[in-house]
Amino acid sequence: MEAKKKKVTAFLQTITSPGRLNLKFNILDAAPSSDGSSPEISVEFSGPDAPLLLARNGELLLSLEHIAAKILRFEHEEHDRISFDAENFKVLRRQELQMAADVAVERVRQTGQPYSFSPMSSRERRLLHLALASSGLPTSSSGEGPRRFVVLYPEGEKPAPQTPKDDRAQAIRQRFRRR
Numbered sequence: 540m541e542a543k544k545k546k547v548t549a550f551l552q553t554i555t556s557p558g559r560l561n562l563k564f565n566i567l568d569a570a571p572s573s574d575g576s577s578p579e580i581s582v583e584f585s586g587p588d589a590p591l592l593l594a595r596n597g598e599l600l601l602s603l604e605h606i607a608a609k610i611l612r613f614e615h616e617e618h619d620r621i622s623f624d625a626e627n628f629k630v631l632r633r634q635e636l637q638m639a640a641d642v643a644v645e646r647v648r649q650t651g652q653p654y655s656f657s658p659m660s661s662r663e664r665r666l667l668h669l670a671l672a673s674s675g676l677p678t679s680s681s682g683e684g685p686r687r688f689v690v691l692y693p694e695g696e697k698p699a700p701q702t703p704k705d706d707r708a709q710a711i712r713q714r715f716r717r718r
Contacts, residue, residue: 543580547607547621551582554603562586582607584625592625597632600625601660619662633666640670643691647676654691658682664689 544566555562567581584592584600592600604623613620622629643654656667664680667689671678674691679698682688692698 540579543611546610547580547582550607550610551603560586560591561588562592578622579620580622582621582623584623589625593628597628600628632663636663636666637670640667640674640691644671644674644676647691647693651693653693653696655681656689656691658686658688661687 547566551564551566554560555564562584563586565583565585567583582604592603600623604621605618607623608618608621611621624630639656643656647654659667664687668678668680671689671691676694677692677696677698679690679692680687681690690698
């Protein structure tokens with residue numbers, strides 16, 4: 540664990556050294572929970588340039604987190620083992636996703652129509668699937684690459700089967716056409 544923290548510290552010092560980003564960071568370590576939901580290493584950023592990390596929906600923050608995971612040689616499935624945050628961005632985003640999930644569940648139950656969320660990262664889609672799981676309504680991810688999104692279906696309706704890549708866009712359009 541100490542070796543991992545030293546690698547992350549060296550990486551962050553390169554980024555925050557004089558003449559670069561004016562940030563301070565604090566590396567916290569937490570024992571991972573039994574369900575794997577809490578990271579082994581958490582990094583909290585503060586300082587005058589913290590808002591730069593959060594611009595464009597936290598794109599730079601997530602990019603730095605991704606690079607740190609690669610430096611630690613975490614496999615793609617293990618990227619949840621490290622977490623970067625600034626100004627409680629992730630906590631607030633998790634609350635936003637929970638509220639969006641609650642609104643979507645209510646909407647699907649009232650209208651009986653599937654609801655598709657806007658495209659989001661794989662981590663956010665995972666959080667959304669977990670938030671929607673308690674509703675008992677089926678969910679699935681659809682789309683390709685950075686345009687993947689979550690779809691919430693009414694009770695009893697099964698997610699559309701995966702179609703070949705060429706037919707996928709047409710199938711989605713057909714599924715959500717107004718009736």
